Amino acid sequence: MVAVCVITGLLAFAALLLSIARLVRCVRGAIEATTELRESMQIELPAAGDKVLYVKGPRGTSLRGLSLTMRDAQGDEVALDRILLPWVVSGTSDVRFSYARLNLAAAGRYTLSAQNIPNGGRPLELVFGRPNLATMIGWIVAIVATAGALIASIVLAALSAQG
Secondary structure, three states: OOHHHHHHHHHHHHHHHHHHHHHHHHHOOEEEEEEEOOOEEEEEEEEOOEEEEEEEEOOOOOOOEEEEEEOOOOOOOOOEEEEOOOOEEOOEEEEEEEEEEEEEEOOOOEEEEEOOOOOOOOEEEEEEEOOOOHHHHHHHHHHHHHHHHHHHHHHHHHHHHHO
C-alpha cells in the first residue's frame, strides 16, 4: 500500500508541476503588445479579434479616475467595454489589472489617449492580450486538484506505514 501511495504522490507531484508551468505559459502567452501609459500613444496590434486591455504597475497601484479612449487608423473610436469586476494577475513586484474588453476589426496601428493617469514612482504600462480567463481558471482548478491528490497520497502513505 505504501508503494502505491508513493507512486500516486510522484504522479500527482509531476501533474502539479505541469499544471503550474501551463498556467504561467497561459498568462504570459496571451500578451500581444505592451506600451508605456502616457497621455497620447500609438501601438501596433498584430491581430484582429477579441482583446483584453490590462493596466500593469507596481503593487499598490490604483486605477481610480483613469480614463482611456482608443481610435483606429481612420480615426474611428474603438469601443472599450470597462470590466466591472477586474481580475488581477500578481507578481512579486507588479500587478496587472484587467481594464477593458474590446474587439478589433483589423490588425494595425491604433492611437490611445489617457486622462487622469495615476502618479507613482514607476510609469504604468498598457498590455493588450487575448482573453484567457476560462483557461486560467481551468489550470488553477488543476493545480488545486493535483495539490489535493499529492497531500492525500502523503497522508495515506504515512498512515499505511504506521500500520
